[in-house]
Amino acid sequence: MTRVRVTAPHASPGNPGRGGPGPLESREAAQDSEVGQVFVRSLIRSQLRLALVVAGGFLLILAAFPLILVAVPGLADTRIAGIPFDWLLLGLGIYPVIGLSAWLYVRTAARNEARYRDLAGEQ
Amino acid sequence: MNPGVAITAVTVVSLATAIIGFYGLRISRTTGDFYVASRTVRPWWNASAIGGEYLSAASFLGVAGLILLSGTDALWFPVGYTAGYLMLLLFVAAPLRRSGAYTIPDFTEARLASRTVRRVTSLVVVMVGWLYIVPQLHGAALTIRISTGLPSWAGSVAVVVVVCLTVAAGGMRSITFVQAFQYWLKLTALAVPILFIVSVLAGNGTQPLGAADVNPAGTAPAGLYQNISLLVALLFGTLGLPHVLVRFYTNPDGHTARRTTLIVLGLLSVFYLFPTAYGLVARMFAPDLARSGQPDAMVLRLPGEFIGGTAGSLLSALVVAGAFAAFLSTTSGLVVSLAGVISQDVLDGSVRGFRWAAVVSAVVPLGFALMTDSLALAGSVGLVFAFTASTVCPVLLLGIWWRGLTDAGAIAGMVTGGVLCGGAMTAGSLALAGSGQTPAWLAQPAAWSVPLAFAVMVLVSRATAHRVPATMPRTMTRLHTPERPLATER
Numbered sequence: 001m002t003r004v005r006v007t008a009p010h011a012s013p014g015n016p017g018r019g020g021p022g023p024l025e026s027r028e029a030a031q032d033s034e035v036g037q038v039f040v041r042s043l044i045r046s047q048l049r050l051a052l053v054v055a056g057g058f059l060l061i062l063a064a065f066p067l068i069l070v071a072v073p074g075l076a077d078t079r080i081a082g083i084p085f086d087w088l089l090l091g092l093g094i095y096p097v098i099g100l101s102a103w104l105y106v107r108t109a110a111r112n113e114a115r116y117r118d119l120a121g122e123q
Numbered sequence: 124m125n126p127g128v129a130i131t132a133v134t135v136v137s138l139a140t141a142i143i144g145f146y147g148l149r150i151s152r153t154t155g156d157f158y159v160a161s162r163t164v165r166p167w168w169n170a171s172a173i174g175g176e177y178l179s180a181a182s183f184l185g186v187a188g189l190i191l192l193s194g195t196d197a198l199w200f201p202v203g204y205t206a207g208y209l210m211l212l213l214f215v216a217a218p219l220r221r222s223g224a225y226t227i228p229d230f231t232e233a234r235l236a237s238r239t240v241r242r243v244t245s246l247v248v249v250m251v252g253w254l255y256i257v258p259q260l261h262g263a264a265l266t267i268r269i270s271t272g273l274p275s276w277a278g279s280v281a282v283v284v285v286v287c288l289t290v291a292a293g294g295m296r297s298i299t300f301v302q303a304f305q306y307w308l309k310l311t312a313l314a315v316p317i318l319f320i321v322s323v324l325a326g327n328g329t330q331p332l333g334a335a336d337v338n339p340a341g342t343a344p345a346g347l348y349q350n351i352s353l354l355v356a357l358l359f360g361t362l363g364l365p366h367v368l369v370r371f372y373t374n375p376d377g378h379t380a381r382r383t384t385l386i387v388l389g390l391l392s393v394f395y396l397f398p399t400a401y402g403l404v405a406r407m408f409a410p411d412l413a414r415s416g417q418p419d420a421m422v423l424r425l426p427g428e429f430i431g432g433t434a435g436s437l438l439s440a441l442v443v444a445g446a447f448a449a450f451l452s453t454t455s456g457l458v459v460s461l462a463g464v465i466s467q468d469v470l471d472g473s474v475r476g477f478r479w480a481a482v483v484s485a486v487v488p489l490g491f492a493l494m495t496d497s498l499a500l501a502g503s504v505g506l507v508f509a510f511t512a513s514t515v516c517p518v519l520l521l522g523i524w525w526r527g528l529t530d531a532g533a534i535a536g537m538v539t540g541g542v543l544c545g546g547a548m549t550a551g552s553l554a555l556a557g558s559g560q561t562p563a564w565l566a567q568p569a570a571w572s573v574p575l576a577f578a579v580m581v582l583v584s585r586a587t588a589h590r591v592p593a594t595m596p597r598t599m600t601r602l603h604t605p606e607r608p609l610a611t612e613r
Contacts, residue, residue: 037596044603048524051213058209062202062354083403090198091399095392098209102388105213106381113378113605120604 036120043116050108058101065089125436129270132440136308136447137285140455143301166379170386172299173370175306175448176456177204177387178394179255180262183309183449185500186395188418190402191410196350197402200505201395203354207361207508208391212384215362217377218523218602225372226463227365227515234522234602236592237530245468247514247537248365252461253488254510255364256454258503260492262419263450269420270443276493282447283489286455290462290485291478299373305452306390312445313397316426316438320404323429348570349563353505356569360508363515366456369463376606401425419500422446458484506548509569513540513576521580523602528580529590536580543572 069075069086078085182204189197224230227248232241260279267278289301361367374380405412405421409428412421423446426438461484462477470476514537521528521536547568551561564571592598 037600040596040600040604044524044599047603055210055213058206062206086195087198087399087403090195090202091403092396094202095205095395098205099385099388099392102209102212102385106385109217109381110378117605 039116039119043112046112047109050105050112054101054105058097061097062094065094125440126271126273128436128440129443130273132444133267133271133281133447136444136451137281139304140285140301140448140451141289143304166374166383166386168299168303169370169373169383170390171303171306173302173367173383173387174390174394175302175304175309175452176366176370177208177364177391177453178306178309178449179453179504180259180446180450181500181504182395182398183313183446184262184266184419184422185258185502185504187398187401187405187422188420188500189502190399191405191413191421192418194406198399199350199353200357201399203357204361205388205391205395206354207357207359208384208388210358211362211367212381212388214520215368215523216371216380216384219368219519220371220374220380221377221602221604221606222598223601225369226460226467227363227368227519228464228468231518231522231533234595234598235528235530235533236594240530240533242468243534243537244515244518245464247541248464249461249484250541251363251507251511251515252365252457252484253491255366255504255507256457256485256488257492257495258500258507259450259454259457260489261495261503262446262500264492265417265419266423266443266446266450269417269423270439278450279489279492282450282454283485285451286458287482287485290455290458290481302452302456305448306394308448309445309452310394310397312441312448313394313401313422316442317397317400317404319434319438320426320429321400324404324408346563349567352509352563352567352570355573356505356509356512356567359512359516359569359573360510363511363519364508365460365464365515366453369456369460378605398422454485505567509567509572510541510544510548512569513544513572516573517577517580521577521584525581525584526595526599527584527588527591529584529587530592531587531590532580532582532584535583536576539579540572540576543575544568547572 069089075085080088182201186197186200186204189200219230222230222233224233228241228244231244232238260282263278263282264275265278267273267281268275371380371383374383401422405425409425412418412424412428423439423442426442427435429435430438458481462481465480465484466473466476470480517536517540518528518533522533547565551565551568554565555561
């Protein structure tokens, strides 16, 4: 395990919350040009769009679960291995949906960043 | 329950916590170690630690108790607690890690270039932390009273003493190991007894006393508004919890922060199957436990209901140990993050200052806990989530994703959210004391307080658009662009 010494980021007036120029500083400076900012803006937009789509999709599925139970009479009382179906759906079935959404997001977000890096690197 | 066995269980957990904490002490020496474990904790360790820290008294005792009382309505609690982490992953995890800040006040100050925003954020964070520690101490008081017969205060005081010792001694590096261990302890402590209970029930062919839809305590079903408001609080409250956020700084980079969160989601999903199982088994086979007036104690009592003799007391002791691990881990996580905030803002940011701040962070909520009575654990923690969702969440989300946020907007939004939500909580408890019930819109304020806080933040920022700091484009670049060394990606 490599260890990096970090100092407390106590603010200096000109550079709030950060202690002096580091590798991060050069990363931002490299993007100060107009073209660089265009790439950054487009990266932020695509990441936000991705997050909103995944969140929206997940919330729709979440809302659909109780609606299914209301829409199909008798479904809630159906038993599988002695456990009522509504308990299985809400107590068990939602978790794989959460995991799948998260996995999809992590994959696509890394891909967005790779695309950005290709663009910014060519500059 | 055998008091001797229970006391032994609590002692063993406390000792294990202290020993792992002191083991970590030997390798933490610098201020950086103390604050963020030098940001090099591996994803699996870190994910277990996040899980260990997040699964509090509400998750371990409260959720199962509430499911026993309210059935499928209460299933939204574990779903919301888990899905809150999904929102955290989507909107906050990587940018917050890349911000390079240690605490939420560090983040808001860097993003908005304002010391005043920093002070307001610090105040909100400390309030959230204290509000959240109180139910942990109530849970400890309940557990000690039920399992050992000792007076309630002994449980709260024991938790505060162990937490102060470990945090002040080892800082965050050792806390990471302690909490990773406590996640697995909590999982085992719930899983083993329920598997025994189910196999005993299946083995002797006990017939269920009631159906799963039986309503043992005659609780009124929650309305649509209450369920939606609860979900808003849990989904958006998680991403503002100070002890959850501080964990992300221990990842080496933004990509690792995302991977860690993915693992956490898996760990939480597995964990929450067990409180759900306790709730269902209790509802079907031991609905009497709901009528004892202490549904939060159901998890502690269930093993003794079905399994007698030594096996029964050992299983009960295991549950008590797990519950105690839950109080210790959440409280120590909160104390670490509060101590980070207090020591940097009030004291000088040194290791000594951190130790004193840790003691203050733990002792103040102890006073509150000793003066107040325990409400339903899951419900009181739900209110803390509503408060966080109305204050910290808007400033984080808008700060990360919206270029137009200003210091004036951030302060106005946080104050609005805090006053509305805090006011609803106070009015709700007054109404409860007066007429014996709380109207739904006061009991679950998140559905209106969160949108209002967002709206005020956006409108005031728009009106003060000239105050957008000149550093904003650089900060946004830092938050969203991947780190240069690509060691962990691809």
